[in-house]
Structures are given as structure tokens and as C-alpha cells.
Amino acid sequence: MVVMEETVQLVQITDTHLFAKDEGCLLSVNTAQSFLAVVDDVVVRNVAFDAIVATGDISQDHSLESYSRFAQGIECLEKPCYWLPGNHDRKKNMSQLLPSKQIREMEHVLAGDYWQLIMLNSQVEGLPHGYLDESQLDLLEEKLNQYPQRHTLILFHHNSLPIGSAWLDQHKLQKAPQFWERIAGYDNVRAVLGGHVHQKVDKEHNGVRVMATPSTCIQFKANSDEFALDTLPPGWRHLQLHKDGSIESQVYRLSEGRFIPDFESEGY
Ligand SMILES: [Fe+2]
Incomplete structure (x- = not known):
């Protein structure tokens, strides 16, 4: 990854849940339109960034068209995009889009002189929960070494810590203690970044920062044991990875009142 300054700057876009059809909606939110509004927000806020990271659930119908919709949508950002799959994705169809001018499918990225990104696949095809198999954990340790x-x-789709919502936490990373044990002996892990929970999370665990980011479409209500939507608008995250290992990060959201979901729905 080409980095302009000592600090690596990233834009994270997650859980776009796109469809092949223009009119595709998730709980009444047109996901193509909310995604494009988020991309527009990135442009309007005029933040500097070296690359985009897209942390899964790119597609809702896992069609090839939905992935090319994503690729077209980010064209105006004019930076490389590193993507990984979420539970709703189909990796084969993601890969079929490549080679692409912007999109890269890489497990390991050297970012400037001081950082590395390790992008893992936590998808269990056909199931909502996540899991990092031995090959992924081995890759992680290999790069840390x-x-x-x-x-x-470290980036992967699912949440590695419970977030306090029972319905979502049943679909978190399974055997998460194994993941935390595997990285416990390394002092170069600064943060774990994902999506999946459709809300802002910023915690610390074993000295590692753990973040999740609002979806570009619907938001799940925090601390709700039953499925519940939030009135918060779609959003995205900006990250600054500094030379000394510190991270500054800011979640931005669209203005209130756009892309209101159907609050009567009982699940998704
Ligand atoms: Fe999602």
C-alpha cells in the first residue's frame, strides 16, 4: 500500500448489504442509495486516506452484480480497497470480480513503514456466526512473527467480544478465546477491526483496541437482547495509524432523518 505520510490513514466501509437490483431494500432501506450516500459523505468531509477497507457483508444477495455495484460505487474515492467476506457474502463471486482497478483480496498488507494489516476470513459459509480456522490463526501468527x-x-468481519446483545452475540466469532490466546504472546497487535454488529464499538481487551463500525444501511440497537433497530443514521469510520502505534479514529454518520428503516420488522 502506498502511504503518503508516516501515518497510515484508512476509510472503513462495512456491511453495505447490496443487491443486484437497484430497488433492493433491507428492512425498507434502499442499500444501494445509503451506500452511495456514505461514499458521498467520505468525499464531502474531505478526509485524507491511503486506502479503503471493506469488512464484509458487502452483498445481501451475494450476486456478482452486487459486488460490481460496490466496485462502481467506490470508484470516485480513487484509492485501493482491501475487502474481506462477511457471513452474507459468497467468496467465489467476490473473487470473480478480480482483477479490479481498485479492489484487492489480500490476507496481508504492508502499510507504509510502520504498520501491517492482517485480513482474515471469519466466514462459515451459510451460517451467521464466525470462526477462524487453524489456517487463519496460523497465518496470523506467521505475520506477527x-x-x-x-x-x-487485524481485520475480520465478526465480533470477537460480546457486545451485550444476546441475539447478535450468538452470532459472534465462535471459539473467540482461541483467537485471543493465539495473539496474547505478541506485543505488536494494536487493534482488531470489524463490522457485523451494525453499531459503533470501541473497547479494549488484553491491551488491544477492539472496534466495530456502523453499517452503511441499517443500524442495530445497542444492548438489546432481542432484535431491535436503532434510529441512528448510516455511517463509516476514519482511522489514523500513527508511527508510534497509537490510533486515532472517528466514526462519521449521515445527517438524521435519511434512510429510516421499518421499525415494525421482527428480524432480518
Ligand atoms: Fe451485516
């Missing part, structure tokens, strides 16, 4: 001087941002 190989680049001990680099600060590390």
Missing part, C-alpha cells in the same frame, strides 16, 4: 517491528491491525 515475521514483522515484529510493525504495529498490527
Whole structure:
């Protein structure tokens, strides 16, 4: 990844849930329109960034057309995009879109001189929960060993910590303690970043920052044991990964009153 300054700057876009059809809606929110409004918000806010990271659930119907809709939507951002699959995605169809001018499917990215991104696949095809199999955990350790001087941002779709909503937490990363054990011995892990929970999360666990980011479409209500939507608008995240390993991060949201979901719905 080409980085302009010592600080690596990223834009995270997650859980776009796109459809092949223009009129595709998730709980009454047109996901193509809300995604494009978020991309527009990135442009309007005029933040500097070196790359986009897209952390899964790119598609809701896992069609090839939905993935090319995503690719077209981010064209105006004019930066490379590193993507990984969520539970709703079909990896084969994601890969079929490649090679692409902007989109990269890479498990490991050297970002400037001081950071590395490790992008893991936590998808269990056909099921909503996540899991990192041995090959993914081995890859993680291999890169942590190989680049001990680099600060590390680990990315995968599912939440590795419970967030306090029973209906969502049953679909979190399974065997998460194994993941945390595997990285416990390394002092170069700075943060874990994902999507999946459709809300802003910013916590710390074992000295590692753990973040999740609002979806570009519907938002799930925090601390609700039953399925519930939130009135908060769609959003995205900006990250600054500094040379000293510290991270500044800001979640931005669209203005209130746009893309209101159907609050009568009982699930998704
Ligand atoms: Fe999602």
C-alpha cells in the first residue's frame, strides 16, 4: 500500500448489504442509495486516506452484480480497497470480480513503514456466526512473527467480544478465546477491526483496541437482547495509524432523518 505520510490513514466501509437490483431494500432501506450516500459523505468531509477497507457483508444477495455495484460505487474515492467476506457474502463471486482497478483480496498488507494489516476470513459459509480456522490463526501468527517491528491491525468481519446483545452475540466469532490466546504472546497487535454488529464499538481487551463500525444501511440497537433497530443514521469510520502505534479514529454518520428503516420488522 502506498502511504503518503508516516501515518497510515484508512476509510472503513462495512456491511453495505447490496443487491443486484437497484430497488433492493433491507428492512425498507434502499442499500444501494445509503451506500452511495456514505461514499458521498467520505468525499464531502474531505478526509485524507491511503486506502479503503471493506469488512464484509458487502452483498445481501451475494450476486456478482452486487459486488460490481460496490466496485462502481467506490470508484470516485480513487484509492485501493482491501475487502474481506462477511457471513452474507459468497467468496467465489467476490473473487470473480478480480482483477479490479481498485479492489484487492489480500490476507496481508504492508502499510507504509510502520504498520501491517492482517485480513482474515471469519466466514462459515451459510451460517451467521464466525470462526477462524487453524489456517487463519496460523497465518496470523506467521505475520506477527515475521514483522515484529510493525504495529498490527487485524481485520475480520465478526465480533470477537460480546457486545451485550444476546441475539447478535450468538452470532459472534465462535471459539473467540482461541483467537485471543493465539495473539496474547505478541506485543505488536494494536487493534482488531470489524463490522457485523451494525453499531459503533470501541473497547479494549488484553491491551488491544477492539472496534466495530456502523453499517452503511441499517443500524442495530445497542444492548438489546432481542432484535431491535436503532434510529441512528448510516455511517463509516476514519482511522489514523500513527508511527508510534497509537490510533486515532472517528466514526462519521449521515445527517438524521435519511434512510429510516421499518421499525415494525421482527428480524432480518
Ligand atoms: Fe451485516
